[in-house]
Structure formats: structure tokens, C-alpha cells
Amino acid sequence: MSYEITKAIQGEDVKFKNPDPAFYEALGYDGMQELMYKFYDRIYESNIAHFFPQDPEEFEEVKKKNTKFFIQICGGPSIYDEEMKGKDLDQYMIDIHKNFSIYEKSRDEWLGTFREVLMELDIDQNIKDDFWQYLDKFSKLTVNRYLKESAYV
Numbered sequence: 001m002s003y004e005i006t007k008a009i010q011g012e013d014v015k016f017k018n019p020d021p022a023f024y025e026a027l028g029y030d031g032m033q034e035l036m037y038k039f040y041d042r043i044y045e046s047n048i049a050h051f052f053p054q055d056p057e058e059f060e061e062v063k064k065k066n067t068k069f070f071i072q073i074c075g076g077p078s079i080y081d082e083e084m085k086g087k088d089l090d091q092y093m094i095d096i097h098k099n100f101s102i103y104e105k106s107r108d109e110w111l112g113t114f115r116e117v118l119m120e121l122d123i124d125q126n127i128k129d130d131f132w133q134y135l136d137k138f139s140k141l142t143v144n145r146y147l148k149e150s151a152y153v
């Protein structure tokens with residue numbers, strides 16, 4: 001598996017499937033927490049760190065919330081529900097990211113960081129591949145800024 005990042009296209013109707021619960025079953029609650037904390041610790045050191053709170057305590061809160069989300073979306077207990085205030089989970093997630101200017105380049109960094117921690121994770125490859133499909137697709141919905149075709153990058 002190449003952990004391919006497929007391009008986000010403006011206006012595309014992104015079809016995605018939530019991760020197979022096998023991912024949560026393979027890691028368990030503690031394993032999920034460990035994975036997500038590892039991921040966000042690397043995000044804190046990455047090129048997209050500036051999107052996130054720099055204060056360590058505030059960043060800790062982000063880690064906790066995001067871990068809850070990923071546990072729930074992977075079929076674990078519904079511990080993120082309390083954060084959504086009755087809204088649709090996917091729409092809520094898209095809306096949260098609208099508060100930030102996210103270009104494809106930032107998505108690449110986010111996914112590239114996730115790819116690193118997934119590669120270090122010792123579980124069945126098919127389960128990881130399925131999870132990656134979710135990340136690759138859903139992350140397109142967090143991109144809300146596009147460069148013009150002619151832009152020099």
C-alpha cells in the first residue's frame with residue numbers, strides 16, 4: 001500500500017466511507033489514544049503547527065477532543081457526541097475547519113504526518129489501508145482554499 005494522497009478538486013462531490021470498526025478493534029481505546037497523541041505531537045512540530053494553539057495546555061485539549069472524535073468515527077464508544085451539540089458529525093467537522101484557511105499543501109502535511117504514524121503501527125495492513133482511504137477522502141472536505149491554475153508555487 002502506497003498511502004497515496006489523491007488530489008482535492010474544488011467543488012468535487014467527495015464520497016467517503018467511515019473506517020471499518022476493525023481499526024478500533026485492533027487498537028482498543030488505549031491504542032487509539034496512543035496513536036492520536038503520537039500524531040498530534042508530531043503535528044506540533046510540523047509545518048502546520050501554526051494552525052494549532054501554541055500553548056501546551058490548550059494543545060492538550062485539542063489532542064483530547066480529536067482523540068475522542070477518532071475513537072467514535074472508528075466505531076468505538078460515542079464519546080465525541082457531547083462536543084457536537086446535536087449537529088451532524090461530518091458537517092460539524094467540515095464547519096470547524098472553515099475557521100482556518102486550509103490549502104492542499106497543509107492537507108498534504110497533515111496526511112504525510114498521519115502516514116508516518118500509521119507506518120509505525122503494527123496491525124494488519126488491510127485494516128490500515130481501509131483507514132487511510134477514510135483519511136485521504138475525508139481530508140478533502142477540510143480543504144477550503146484553492147490556488148488558481150496559473151499560480152506559481
Ligand code: HEM
Pocket residue numbers: 048051052053062065066069070083093096097100102106107108110111134135136138139142
Ligand atoms: C481526515 C481529516 C481530518 C479530520 C478527521 C480532522 C479532525 C479534527 C477534529 C476532530 C478536530 C477537533 C474539533 C473540535 O472538537 O474542536 C479538528 C480540529 C482542527 N483541525 Fe482537523 N481534521 C482533519 C484534517 C485536518 C487538516 C488537513 C488540517 C490542516 C491544517 C486540520 C486542521 C485542524 C485545526 C487547525 C483544528 C482546530 C484546532 C483548535 O481547536 O484550535 N485538520 N480536526
